[in-house]
Amino acid sequence: MTIVYFDCYAGISGDMTVGALLDLGVPLEHLQAELAKLPLPPGSYVLSTSRAERRHIPALKFDVAVHDHHTHRHYGGIDAMIAESSLADSVKERARRIFRRLAEAEATVHGVPLDEVHFHEVGAVDSIVDIVGTAICLDYLGVTEVSAAALPLGGGFVETAHGRLPVPAPATAELLHGLAVHGDCGDGERVTPTGAAIIAALAAGTGQRPAMRLERIGSGAGGKDFSDCPNILRAFLGTVEKAAGGDDPVMVAETNIDDSTPEVLGYVMERLFEEGALDVFFTPVQMKKNRPATQLSFLCRPEELENLARLVLAETSAIGLRHYPAGRIVLERRVEELQTPLGPVRFKLVSDGGLLLRAAPEYEDCRRIARERGIPCREVMEQVVAWRQAGGGAS
Incomplete structure (x- = not known):
């Protein structure tokens, strides 16, 4: 089982999360290609990364330059856009879960029905890229479980589209219900609504460091450079080894x-x-x-x-x-995308102790190809399975 532990000692935001996951080894080109599966207007945003330092500690800074300043989006439309996209089912499930938690918090705070929750122009594109991007990166890394450190409450005030609000902002405070928090950091917005939604929706637990075999560490830089601690989110990627027949x-x-x-x-x-x-x-x-x-x-x-x-x-x-x-008693599972003669198809690979037992093509990919080529889905599945069994995609 692959685990990622977010060390949120300085806080968490959507861009810090994506930055930390990219620093773990997710190619920016992969993130861009997967995000392109969403029907956002061409040229509405540009992604970039750069190396940065926070209190002399290096980290990866992820930026989204938004050019779509005129489109207003509501939660219902965003949820439908993700659900109807050609993204992997696991990506869609995680992204929709995060967005729903964020929308539920906003609905509670503003007293409006869920589907009427409104995301302001730039914030909507930012949120879509950060949230769906997080899900894409977790899927690429094969992460099966997420956990996080306690989150800092911060303090002071923050300027928002709704005016000057106390920190943590009302929606963030709503999302922090049930999560481990602390007041060790100073003033400033340490946890954004998007960052809180990612943890609230995905983390199996907060506050407790999980036992794992550590493999890699990624660091994502925040936009501000606080004086009391490095504004960095660290992502610890590791595995939990289960003995054969483990419970x-x-x-x-x-x-x-x-x-x-x-x-x-x-x-x-x-x-x-x-x-x-x-x-x-x-x-x-x-x-x-x-x-x-x-x-x-x-x-x-x-x-x-x-x-x-x-x-x-x-x-x-x-x-x-x-x-x-x-x-x-569960077998090891991971997803691998292969370029088949019919187009890209993700295969679910099932193993036991490193021995591959079976590989099955993802239904959603086969359905997409069947619609695009006008051939039966059953035929697509048979062809890509036969292609793989004949050695297709072998490295």
Whole structure:
């Protein structure tokens, strides 16, 4: 299992996160190519990186020069844009989860419905690039788990599109609920709403350093140079070795529902996956008084149980859930993109102790090729599998 630990001693922002991940070895060209899959206006932004120092410590500075100053975007449109793109499913899931947490915080603070949350011109493009860029980089690095240090609260005031606001800004403070924080740093905006949303949406835990075999360290520079500490976000990339047959602790939660429509249950499944459920499934059951019903079950990390349970209770007619701990024996998984004769296709590679067991093409890529070429999706999948088995893409 590949882990990234964000050392947020000085804080975190979207550009610092992308900078740290690029410094871990993600090519800027890969990030640019993947972001191009979003239907943003041509020339609306330009990406660049440079080496910088913060209190004499080197780091990578990631910058987004925004040229689209006239497009107003709402959360609903941004979410649909990401969902309908040709980005990898894992990238879309992470990016949509981060954006949803950010939009939920803004909706709470401003008292507006979720789909009406508005992102101001430059901020919208910045947020899209930083959030989707973070998801792209994590996918490229094969990261399966994210954790983070406690976040500094900062202090003072910050100038925003809504006027002068206290630090942490209201949306940031909303996102910090449930996360480990500290007041050791001085004044200044140390955590931005985007940075807080990334941690709130993705981190399996905050405050506790995970045990791992450390492989690489990336450093992303912030835009300001604070006097009390280097304004740098460090990303520690490593692996957790599991012995063969090792146990992966999860929680199983389930509830029986006999009065919700299929549309509601389908929506709940989608929301559970967006919020971090590892698996969601339905089972037909027979309840008392001979009533047919559906058992909704989901698997999750222990720390996600309460949040996901409350989602089910809010979105369905269920009045309670039962839950219990379980273990999983899982194989190693990673994604590799290959240039096949039909075009780029990502393969999911499943291994056991370094021995490759199977490789399966990603359905979304095969579906895209089938639509573009006007041939059956089944035929695309058969062709790319046969091409790979014949040695295609071998290094």
